[in-house]
Amino acid sequence: MKEADMSKNVGIVIVSHSSLVAQGAADMVRQMVGDEVPLAWCGGNPDGDLGTNVPAICNAIEAAWSERGVAILVDLGGAETNSEMAIEMLTDKRRAKAVVCNGPIVEGAVMAATESSGGATLEQVRRAAEELYRL
Amino acid sequence: MNTTSPSMAQDAVLQRGEARLVHEGGLHARPSIKVTKLSKRFQSRVWIGLSPNGPWTDAKSIARVMAMKTPINTTIHFAAEGEDAERAVRALVALVEGDFVDTPDDAS
Numbered sequence: 001m002k003e004a005d006m007s008k009n010v011g012i013v014i015v016s017h018s019s020l021v022a023q024g025a026a027d028m029v030r031q032m033v034g035d036e037v038p039l040a041w042c043g044g045n046p047d048g049d050l051g052t053n054v055p056a057i058c059n060a061i062e063a064a065w066s067e068r069g070v071a072i073l074v075d076l077g078g079a080e081t082n083s084e085m086a087i088e089m090l091t092d093k094r095r096a097k098a099v100v101c102n103g104p105i106v107e108g109a110v111m112a113a114t115e116s117s118g119g120a121t122l123e124q125v126r127r128a129a130e131e132l133y134r135l
Numbered sequence: 136m137n138t139t140s141p142s143m144a145q146d147a148v149l150q151r152g153e154a155r156l157v158h159e160g161g162l163h164a165r166p167s168i169k170v171t172k173l174s175k176r177f178q179s180r181v182w183i184g185l186s187p188n189g190p191w192t193d194a195k196s197i198a199r200v201m202a203m204k205t206p207i208n209t210t211i212h213f214a215a216e217g218e219d220a221e222r223a224v225r226a227l228v229a230l231v232e233g234d235f236v237d238t239p240d241d242a243s
Binding site for chain 2: 032033111117118119128
């Protein structure tokens with residue numbers, strides 16, 4: 001899929017305390033959904049231990065950025081608060097196009113990416129990521 | 136209940152099709168994603184069901200399609216409404232009959 005085509009789709013960012021979890025979830029997205037969705041992941045603290053850190057999340061958001069927006073899937077506590085902090089650090093224009101989804105990190109990432117691959121809006125992608133909690 | 140289900144009033148304009156699910160493991164994650172992604176290529180509203188009379192599930196909702204947990208050797212029914220409904224149903228039937236080997240690139 002060409003870069004130009006990918007930018008039409010909402011990006012997906014996966015933020016876990018564990019780099020293995022984040023990478024594994026990203027693998028599932030790539031293998032199950034495909035490569036037409038911008039995707040980035042981060043996990044672990046700067047020492048390589050379990051944790052999350054804001055600069056890594058900022059880099060992931062940048063890597064998966066799309067003008068359609070970016071949906072962030074997180075696991076526990078700090079993954080969410082640090083992702084919110086990373087969103088705060090974005091420019092005003094970009095801040096409105098980044099959301100943290102209230103859904104399961106693995107399943108939510110796959111479902112959000114499936115929705116995004118069809119050209120859905122950021123709000124539709126967020127809803128897909130959160131739909132499991134509403135069924 | 137899915138409020139987007141095709142109503143009896145719309146029945147005349149519905150395109151319908153069915154296919155036998157022979158995929159090992161049934162309609163699990165990967166084939167569900169293929170059904171959803173293919174459905175999304177069409178403008179029409181597309182539903183999937185396990186009987187010709189419903190209940191119908193929005194085929195463009197990955198969470199709902201997966202939640203059906205459709206087992207192997209089930210006959211899957213499709214219904215679609217819209218300008219490209221006929222092509223949508225044909226493509227979905229081909230996907231299931233072809234055992235999800237490849238999503239057709241050309242939906243036309």
